[in-house]
Amino acid sequence: MGLYIVFFGILFVFICTKYYLLKKGIRHLSKQLTLLADGETEKMLELSLTDRDLERLAGQINRHYARQRSLTAGALRHEEQLRESIAGISHDLRTPLTVIMGHLQLLERTFLSEEQLRRTDTALRKARRMNELIEAFYELSVLNSEQLQPHKESVNLSNLLIDFLTENAFLLEAGGIHPDILLPEKSVFLRTDPGMLERILQNLLTNAVRYSPGDIRISLSENPEGSIMLRMENPVEAGARPDVERMFDRFYTGDAARTQGSTGLGLAVVKLLAEKLGGEVTATLTGNWLAVTLNLYADL
Incomplete structure (x- = not known):
């Protein structure tokens, strides 16, 4: 037991x-x-x-x-590749579309019949809408990409700015805008990503032309310590008071009148790309003039 x-x-x-x-x-x-x-x-x-x-x-x-x-x-790899493809396709489509819109604008100034003018105007409006969609696709792909990195090289910023404004002359002409351009006497060079910088310029110019009731001012200068300052200024509509503290937020459009043709992503992309390039972008409102300033710094 x-x-x-x-x-x-x-x-x-x-x-x-x-x-x-x-x-x-x-x-x-x-x-x-x-x-x-x-x-x-x-x-x-x-x-x-x-x-x-x-x-x-x-x-x-x-x-x-x-x-x-x-x-x-x-x-995640597939999603990143898809975003890169969208960004690449959007960039590749923008150049021929810009040429198409430029030629359509020139065609409108020729001796066209009323029917021809109507068809040309319709084609131009659709091309502009397509351009807005392409820009929106690009901006969303950039903002949602975590792998986006600059590929820096020595760039003549003076020549890049001149070539850019020449390519976008149609945009200025369409808005009846005559830019006041101020460049330094000597060419300005900087190691940067030319593609990112062109996108910054494109978004800044589009924003200035879209909301400016008059001519705009564009200036490029080099500070003694080696930093580069690019400034784009435009007058604002009477009574408009854009919030310069929120201008670079995603989807910020200021007011209902500013939403036409705008996704509110353009300046957010500018801020992101400026930071990727090791720079910064700021906005100030003095009187009825809005100034957006991009500061880029030489690699240490």
Whole structure:
């Protein structure tokens, strides 16, 4: 009888110990799963458990997690490639579309019949709308890209600005705007990404032309310490008071009148690209003149 009592006693202790260790293993596994689900760790589950069944369960969870992580990484790569493709296609479409709109504007000034003028005007309006959509696609792809990095090279900023304004002469002419351009006597050079800088110029010019009731001022200067300042100024409509503190926020359009043809993303892209280039952009309102200033700094 005494042997039975000892045997059952040992068995009871063994079962209790096994139960305790099993509960401890489950709590440990649960804690790791919670950290994993909350994104506080990316470590696989530990397999040094006291129960073989729990170890097999943890191993199966690890295999499932590894597969999900691989699928997520693949989806993120695909999404980034898609954004890059959208940005590239948008940029490639902009140049021929700019030429098309320029020629349509020139065609409107020739001796056209009333019917021809109506058709030309319709084509020009649709081309402008297409251009707005292309710009919106590009801006969204840029703002949502975490991998966007500049590819810097030595750039003659004076020549880049002149070429840019020449290519966008139609935009100025369409708004009846005559820009006052101030350039330094000597060419200004800087290591920067020309594509990003052109996009900054495009968005600044589009913004100035869209909301300016008169001519605009564009100036480029080099400070003694080597930094470059590009400023674009335009008058604002009487009574308009754009919030210079919010101008670079996504989707900011100021008021209902400013939403026409605008996504409110252009200046947000300017800010993002300026920061990518190691610079900064600011806005000031003096009287009825709005000035947007881009400061770029030489690589140290």
